[in-house]
Amino acid sequence: MKKIYLTLCSVLLCAISNAQTLTALANEPSQGDVNSKKKYDSVGVVPKNTGAGLNWDFGAFTQTTVNAISTYSNAGSIPSASNFPGSTLVELQGADKLFWKSVASPTPQFELLGMEQVSGVVLSYTNSAKVIEWPVAMGYSVTDFYSGTLSVGGNTGTVDGTITTQATGTGSLNLPGNFPMNNILQIKMTQTLQLLVPSFGYTNDINSTDYSYYQTGQKFPLVTVSYERETETIVTPTVNFTVKIHVNNAVLTGLNEKNFDATFQIFPNPAKDAFHVNLYNNSNEDSFIEIYSVTGKMEKKIILDNVSTIKTDISIRDLNPGVYLVKTTVGPRQSTRKLIVE
Template sequence: MKNWLPFLIFSIYSISAFSQFIDGGYGHSIILCEDSTVATFGENNSAQLGIGTKDSGTHPNPNSPIGITQKVKMVSASDYSSYILLLDGTVMAWGQGIYGQIGDGTNTNFVYTPTPVLNLDSVIVIESNSAGDFVLAIRTNGTVWAWGHNGSGQLGIGNKIDQNLPQQVIGLDSIVDVAAGAGHCLALRSDGTVWAWGSNSYGQITLADSVSDSTLPFIIDTLFGATNVEAGAAFSLVLSGDSTIWAFGYNYYGQLGINSTIFKTNIPTKVFQLDSVIDIMCGREHALAIRRDGTSWGWGEAGYNQIGVSTLDRNKPFRTNAIAQFVTMNAGSWHSFATDIYGNLYSFGRNTYGHLGTGSTSGSGSVVFPNYNSLICKVVVEPINPYARLLVNQEGNPNAYRFQDTSVYSTYRLWDFNDGSPIDTSINPLHEFNAPGIYNVCLYAFNQFGIDTTCTTIEILATNINELNSSVFQVYPNPVKDILNIKMNQHLSKSIEIEIFDVNGKIVVKDVKSNLSNQISIPLDGLKNGFYILKLNGSEFSQSIHFVKTDE
């Protein structure tokens, strides 16, 4: 075991960053395939599929946008437009452009094929919303740029004038994540502070009811230590460093997840009974989250089962009916997506235009199944390390144990029982220990991005082959204060090796007794009060016994 671990850690470790490989608009969707190509499907009434035409039909199978000659590293979708971030840091856009949201210097009604966004390079993140008509971008220097519709000041440039070329959002630097709503925005600074601007019609940027909007970013001074921001049409979510979620804004459908029917709130409120969250995402009026244990949760508007739970709106998180552990989730207006560690796509919710990509326009059922459309590519997998977990139960004879690999995001595993037996790669091995002792059993969980390890201690007190009883020897007193006595009723060995282990498996006493008499005395000077295991090894037997050291 010691030889291969350093190599594997070095060769498969990867660092995750903010990214998006799948997104949905009002009635269309866009995904980034593992070969860095792009596929679109669904509605095309505004040329949002990028295939050179627009039409009123449905496109339930994937299409390839025309004219993309470089590899793509991120995708995004607004209500009727699509965006891609290329590996060289430039952005392309297509679809509806009446508000200037294409970013090519025009307000053309429709742009039919991918077109470069002008005056913008070194981009690392792009963001738009399925209910919005504007775009945000983060550049490598931490500044934020915006273009498109600006009716509520959502471009953050100090006015409400639409822009058909990217403009720098005023007063922001060191930004690592952004979120766009229908008319409001959030930004996450590298110091964990959250900034907001745009529409405040429902308190979605935390301002008082008397304030309709803000055309400039401001810090939300009640939020700090944040790690992620997301926005729905008119509500906001912030993931805190303690892995809880805070919500504010519009709540008609329960999309804040605060277990309340309150219509709206401008006060950040903790999402009800949901912790250990690693990712959050918003649709138009619904929200999704993934916990560290791989479970996925949904709440808010659910008329099309876009939360993966049922068609009943929920005002607090419910676990989705998913058959897999999701690495990432994302959402359009009334439809949602998820991917697993293998790059399989899961889609659920509204499907009127075929925007689930299932090859039909039928809606999804109550259970979240993989997308079985053979024409759908494998989706790029969000980099995430495995989380090793195990369960263990005694099974059969006293020395046999059933181990279960319950790891999250693991695609392969190795078991090391640390008893000289071969490494085991099965999911739930049954292992029998053949000698008494304390064994540190370790599970190594792997995926394509990294490795995680967890261990558990197994104490074997006697084997079924060499089990001894009180007719052979007796240990007294127990509990013991000063001297532990071993009375030998039979002479089974010329010498006995004596080992005493503490609760951490550390040997604290080790001795060999030869020329044995009927009784052996072991002084316990220097041992702290507590629980210990005495292990006796002879030529024909091995036995372990618990005892307690005390001052009384």
């Protein structure tokens, strides 16, 4: 029954919209969304200071091979959603399911109704967990208390918890690989969760803190740092402490040679005025970007500097809204991605 604390930060919550403010329209997860994250290892001190005008530096952190993916489906398409009345959206984390409810009035908010784990653990909240009230900007702070029942292997118990969500910082962020990002909003979430199963003397006390960093143009965090302390007791207590760092796969340095061939991304995408290019070109080879319409017409070609590190913005103000293909060439290597221009 380990690791069943509410991974709400995977949903909390989509990107920053105008002026570092989150809104239900722009930022609440919806059917078809995918949040794909890559796990990173820390090098030195993990930045998590709070306040205005800060810089959080993750530049030296190293990538692992571990991925975490959440997908979102309409509750009507998931049969077990009927066990969580009122649920409108289901988050699938592999075989595990989290059941969500979108509330429009009187206060727009997003609530967790419960979860099912492939291990057989089911949490059902009679008093739902309110993750967020809209809108959110610097200085925001909301605390909610939730409770419900736990079932596992024919045994039942209780669940009680507290969530405090705060917007605690603004500034800039350095992604792994030393790629700067501006206009960042830091969200801090602290949780306490207690699980009790009296029939076999089981208790589980979980305390967690998550720091997530959002930027305009992305629906999910750029970086999330999660701390968890779990004290699990069956006769004698066992204490586990974990730290996890995840970086959004969609913003792993934009157009980045580290994941150039298979997984590079255009950032931001969709884009309106420009998208950012960060490339390693260690051999100083000729490099350029071509943007094509879906009919195959080349709309523009941008010659990039043949330096070892390329960091530049590509203007798309002259492109009409629609779908385009971005072909990036560095020496003999090429890769193509779809770009949506708003």
